Amino acid sequence: YxxxxxxxxxxxxxxxxxxxxxxxxxxxxxxxxxxxxxxxxxxxxxxxxxxxxxxxxxxxxxxxxxxxxxxxxxxxxxxxxxxxxxxxxxxxxxxxxxxxxxxxxxxxxxxxxxxxxxxxxxxxxxxxxxxxxxxxxxxxxxxxxxxxxxxxxxxxxxxxxxxxxxxxxxxxxxxxxxxxxxxxxxxxxxxxxxxxxxxxxxxxxxxxxxxxxxxxxxxxxxxxxxxxxxxxxxxxxxxxxxxRYQQFRAVHKAVNRLLTGRTRQQDEKDQDRRGGIIWHTQGSGKSITMVYLVRKMRTIPKLRAFKVVVVTDRTDLEKQLRDTAALTGETIRPDDQDNRRRTSATETLKAILREESPDIVFAMIQKYLERTGEAEVFEYEVPVHPPKHREEGLVADAPRTKTLRQVVRDQEFEVLNESPHILILIDEAHRSHTKTFHANLMKALPNAAKIGFTGTPIMQCDKASTQSIFGEFIDKYRLNEAVEDEATVKIVYEGRTADGLVEHTDRLDQKFEDQFREYTEAEKQIIKNKYAAEGDVLEAPKLIAAKAADMLRHYVRAVLPNGFKAQVVAVSRLAAIRYREALEEARTRLVVEIEALDPGKLHLSDEDLEREDAYSRFLIGAARHLDTIRRLEFAAIVSHNHNDPPSWRDWTDKASQDAVIARFKKPLVHEDPTKQDGLAFLCVKSMLTTGFDAPVEQVLYLDRKVVAHELLQTIARVNRRVRGKDCGYIVDYIGVAGHLHDALGDYDDETHDPMVDVRDEVPKLRDRHKRVLDVFLTRGIANIRDVEACVDLLADVKIRSEFINTFRLFLESLGIVMPRPEA
Structure with missing residues (x-):
């Protein structure tokens, strides 16, 4: 003392x-x-x-x-x-x-x-x-x-x-x-x-x-x-x-730029030089970095008075900031007193932004800026032909055409605050924050500094416009760095389209081109965006049932034994709901098949087990987890539409969705049964593919074409680190790997493929197995079954260290390839 x-x-x-x-x-x-x-x-x-x-x-x-x-x-x-x-x-x-x-x-x-x-x-x-x-x-x-x-x-x-x-x-x-x-x-x-x-x-x-x-x-x-x-x-x-070190580094670099960069009034080109882009890969804690930055600013006299405007659609980040406010003595606006004003939410936010006060303001800029420009509506009438592969009959008077409507609106917004003591923090600063959105920000808060956070690299074609908005990069922390640091786990890729589950997928794009050859490229792109050409095929109940059974087998074999969970990304809301039903049916059938096994087969020796066919071996292995398989539950989470059937309400209601997500985040197996939950699969279309953080999720089954930054964000759902999780799995039923390789070529300064193909791990496993054996075989031990000689050899500290390192790498590859026969 x-x-x-x-x-x-x-x-x-x-x-x-x-x-x-x-x-x-x-x-x-x-x-x-x-x-x-x-x-x-x-x-x-x-x-x-x-x-x-x-x-x-x-x-x-x-x-x-x-x-x-x-x-x-x-x-x-x-x-x-x-x-x-x-x-x-x-x-x-x-x-x-x-x-x-x-x-x-x-x-x-x-x-x-x-x-x-x-x-x-x-x-x-x-x-x-x-x-x-x-x-x-x-x-x-x-x-x-x-x-x-x-x-x-x-x-x-x-x-x-x-x-x-x-x-x-x-x-x-x-x-x-x-x-x-x-x-x-x-x-x-x-x-x-x-x-x-x-x-x-x-x-x-x-x-x-x-x-x-x-x-x-x-x-x-x-x-x-x-x-x-x-x-x-x-x-x-x-x-x-x-x-983590990259968070500490990024905050210090950001603070330094805020302190030393020129304001718009000081810059000869009329641009604010105090901001920039922080690119920290998905799962590396960039939301927490935002919190750290705000706290650091509040302790620096020159930055303490800044109004901080956080632009995001993520409620979890708002909660992190609100929870942190107690240590800084601040509250997040709008607060309870603001919300009691007898004005609209838009007007309340505008009033807060006009104030010369060092608040933390949480806002979706798109929601509170008035839209006063002229709107131009483009309508496209496109034919709808009866699908050849749909297994449900069409209603007799079903429409033969569909109208696609796209609204383009010029937007002009009023100036809200011209102070240079404003910092805008933008979450996921990728393409959606350019062009019109740039005009929104510049008009409303023309002299503010801007820092954009992104978890995906910036596309080369967008680099110029993105940097013209935010400035140069402040800090980069790439995906390969996160994996090397063990901040995230590696992602293992498995392509399943070659298994014949989807027939003739290579012909779908050609059929589309033939069907709509009279339309311009721009019109065809709008049609593709709104109605995927393969949608009818990918919604087919029998095809979904076959894929669901395959997903469940993969899950029970590779994921369930470790106690983790799964997400299915489907081509449509209808397909997501059908996947939920098909998975339930597949689980029921699997339980019946396991229960029908000859009890004697549950105790076969390794040699006898090898004589069984592949599916029997799967069932015998699954029998060890029968109690857990019986508990498995499946849910869908899809957006709401007022024309939805009443039976969809459980999957579209916001309160029900929140309850489902809370259940999904609980462990599948826990020593305290009250803390575990059998809800193991979430079936979605677009919801939860970005901004969803559930470390318990280890596998994502992809049955929808996803491209560009959405693809990189989607596959990152499985890279969150948690005890016992050595890797995440992407199981691809749509052939998305090619899109990923193409996408990586479009991004600036990101040449590392974020996924490891499981097929590439097999030769690596053989090599690592040989290296482990060579620790003994190259030192005079002819047979590693001579346990005593091997143990005696490991008495040497250097040899023991070599064995531990080679054996660790071998187990890493083994964990990825197992329980496939190649292992």
Whole structure:
């Protein structure tokens, strides 16, 4: 407490001397908590470290209440803080006659903010052992019933680090292995400066040195505490979030551009130079990056007064910002008082945007700007021929033509606010935010700075217009980087059209061209966009039933054993609902088939099992999960149309959809049955293919043509990382891989295919298997069944390390290819 007491006096001296009694009261106010769980206490104490505490003073002549701070956050006054690192810090466990000794503890003003566990790189699994030790110290090993840690050490903890020099990972209190990440950047320090301090070249910096330079230097650690620590509730459980290095880097770059860029009035070309584009791939936390940026701005005097306008259609981002507002002392507009105004939502938002106040305003620009321009309506009359492959008869008087209508409207909007102290943050800044939308923004908020966030690369044809709106790129974090960092999982692709489930798909486009050869290319494109040429075929009930059965077999074989879930993307709303029904029927049939198995076949030896046909082997394997298969449920989520049949209401009603999504996000299997849910499949057309974050989803079955940025966003639904999920699957029934390869050629600076074809993994599996065997066979062991000789060989640390690395890669490929026969 001596260091804390002295720091309190130094930090608060500008407001007058701090007497010992006030110091004592401040410390008591800081530490006061109830009977909450450790992480809830940590949340309360973290907030007090950031904001300080009010302390009553009874000293005659002194102010009655003063605000006492415990950490100096001003970068120019960091000498007021006391930084201390202790090696082998012993902490006794009260009443238990034992103790723990973390390798390194970092103290700021006498408070332990960081615990570091160091492991030798020569042991079998240094990172895993270190993480297990940190969980033990903090009483977070849920599989251990007894009290084994010392929670008081972690009351003020902000970061947890485990390192073996060559690899170091950073996480937070309560996080498990999959949430610890490497820190690969030294921002705001340059790699050259960081390396020079160690007498190295930037290329020679190891993982431990990058993490220490980028996250644990005094200035960075204080910055992370103040601006980059978040708490949120996931699945009813409080979790603590620390930044990833790309988020920290992007925020610092964005802030620097806001501070140094020219405003529109200062620029010779009448353009605002303070913004730009942040391209962080899907699943890498770009929404949280927005939250970090707003918090960081509020601590910088020149940016504190900015009005921040967040443009998005995603309610989850609004909730993140609202939940964070408590730490910044702000509210999100429109708030409850705004909503009580007797004006329309449009007028309320306009009034807020006109105000000269540093609000955070959440808005869909398209919704509140008035549309006063002239509208031009194009109508196209197109023939509708009876489909040859539809299995349901047409009504006798069914129309033989359809009218396609497209409305093009010139839009002119009023000026709402000409202040340069406005920042517009635009979520998913791809093609929809160009052209007309640019005019919307420029007219309403002509002098605002703009930062666009995107999870997909910018198409080359749109690069010029996008950058003319937002400016140059601020930061990039590509998909391959996210996979390498294990921030997301790799996506494994399986093409199923070759299986004969869809016949003659190559002829569909040609048939369309023949049918509509008298129309112009522009007219044909409108027809294609509105009525997919293959729609009638892909909606056919028998074809859907065949595909649904195939999907369920794939799911039961590759996904269900790991406890994950699935999404089906269908060609239409009707097809999505039919898929739901077909999957239910397929599950019922599968259960009957499993129950009809000869009980003796459930206990066959591996050799006898190989003699069975492929489908029998599948059923025997599925029998192990029969109870779970019986529980499987299926739902559809589609948009509402006033002409929908009444039976669709369960799948179009907003409240019902929210309930279905909440159920889907629960684990399929859980040790506590009340926390699991058998809803395993969501069948959709377009809903939930973008902006939907459900880590429990591992496979997406594609039966609709998806192109360009929508395709990249759609396949990213399965790349979210969660414990036990090594990869995501895209199972393609429409031949979308070719569109993906074409699309990648249209994008700027994105040449990495985001999907791995499962067929490419088979030769890789063979190669990795050979490398594992060669660890033994090249060192004089003729037969690896000689277990004793193999174990003796692994006594050598270097050989054991080589075996562990090769075996890990082999298991990675095996997990992708299994349980296919090739494996």
């Amino acid at each position: 001596g260091r804390l007491r002295e720091a309190i006096k130094r930090i608060n001296a500008d407001d007058g001397p701090v007497d010992d009694l006030t110091v004592d009261r401040a410390i008591r106010a800081l530490e006061a908590t109830g009977g909450q769980a450790l992480l809830e206490k940590n949340r309360i104490l973290t907030e007090r470290l950031i904001k300080g505490v009010p302390v009553e003073s009874r000293k005659p002549g002194a102010q009655r209440q003063r605000w006492v701070r415990f950490i100096e956050f001003d970068p120019a006054k960091q000498d007021r803080n006391d930084f201390l690192a202790i090696n082998q810090f012993r902490v006794d466990l009260p009443g238990r006659g034992t103790f723990v000794i973390p390798d390194v503890v970092l103290f700021v003003n006498g408070l332990p903010l960081v615990v570091v566990e160091c492991k030798s790189p020569s042991i079998t699994d240094p990172i895993g052992e270190g993480l297990d030790q940190l969980l033990r110290y903090s009483n977070n090993r849920y599989w251990v019933d007894e009290d084994e840690g010392v929670e008081d050490l972690f009351l003020f903890n902000q970061l947890m680090v485990v390192t073996s020099f060559y690899k170091a990972r950073l996480g937070t209190l309560g996080a498990y292995h999959e949430h610890y990440m490497e820190w690969k950047d030294t921002t705001p320090l340059t790699p050259e400066d960081a390396a020079a301090e160690l007498g190295k070249t930037p290329e020679a910096l190891k993982s431990q040195e990058l993490l220490a330079a980028g996250a644990l230097r005094p200035g960075q650690l204080i910055d992370i505490l103040r601006n980059f620590i978040l708490f949120k509730v996931e699945d009813g459980k409080l979790v603590k979030i620390a930044p």
